[in-house]
Amino acid sequence: MDGNGRWAKKRMMPRAFGHKRGVEAVREITRAARGMGLEALTLYAFSSENWKRPADEIADLMGLLRTFIRNDLDEFVANNVRLRIIGEYQALAPDIVELIEDAMARTAHNTGTTLAIALNYGSQQEIARAAAKAAAKGAITPEAIEAELDTASLPPLDLLIRTSGEVRLSNFLLWQAAYAEMWFTDVLWPDFSPAHLQEALDQFGARERRFGGR
Numbered sequence: 001m002d003g004n005g006r007w008a009k010k011r012m013m014p015r016a017f018g019h020k021r022g023v024e025a026v027r028e029i030t031r032a033a034r035g036m037g038l039e040a041l042t043l044y045a046f047s048s049e050n051w052k053r054p055a056d057e058i059a060d061l062m063g064l065l066r067t068f069i070r071n072d073l074d075e076f077v078a079n080n081v082r083l084r085i086i087g088e089y090q091a092l093a094p095d096i097v098e099l100i101e102d103a104m105a106r107t108a109h110n111t112g113t114t115l116a117i118a119l120n121y122g123s124q125q126e127i128a129r130a131a132a133k134a135a136a137k138g139a140i141t142p143e144a145i146e147a148e149l150d151t152a153s154l155p156p157l158d159l160l161i162r163t164s165g166e167v168r169l170s171n172f173l174l175w176q177a178a179y180a181e182m183w184f185t186d187v188l189w190p191d192f193s194p195a196h197l198q199e200a201l202d203q204f205g206a207r208e209r210r211f212g213g214r
């Protein structure tokens, strides 16, 4: 979900305003994903590298995360949305960890769309952790690593979308992206609408996936 800062800058507003509008987009896109019957939607909200940002911006993002979970949990419960977190969220502030764990517990048995939020997430770190766990149990095979990834309870990644014109993965779902389709758009995240999501899905549906076969 990239482009909040540039969206705000274009409007001569502080970055925090862009992040706030970014949360609105999250809300709308989550509802749309549910409406479209998507099995899972994974959002990259805070990377393990985002700690390099100024403390006040990190505080803004954490504040938005708190209010998002507090305000939207009832909607997830009411709409059969299962909330999952990927990444080392245990390193976040204790009150956020508590909010997250409560939200996951309250939605654990939901069977509709899974909303996975990546928090303090870095894919290289995830793969290293998974490999270490696999090694502790036996042979390090692709299957054994995959079973230990944070995404083990999620369906395979089909489509990866990056907003804001950047064409890189930035340590997101590197393993999972092996055969995922990629969709890059110049749209800044706060402007990313259900219509854009539909456009990405339509293009995804038109692609031929061979997974190395022919």
Ligand code: IPE
Pocket: 001, 002, 003, 004, 005, 006, 007, 019, 022, 045, 046, 047, 050, 061, 164, 189
């Ligand atoms: C949001 O956009 C990403 C988050 C860390 C939440 P950015 O803050 O990276 O926005 P740009 O790249 O400066 O436009």
Ligand code: MG
Pocket: 002, 003
């Ligand atoms: Mg950015």
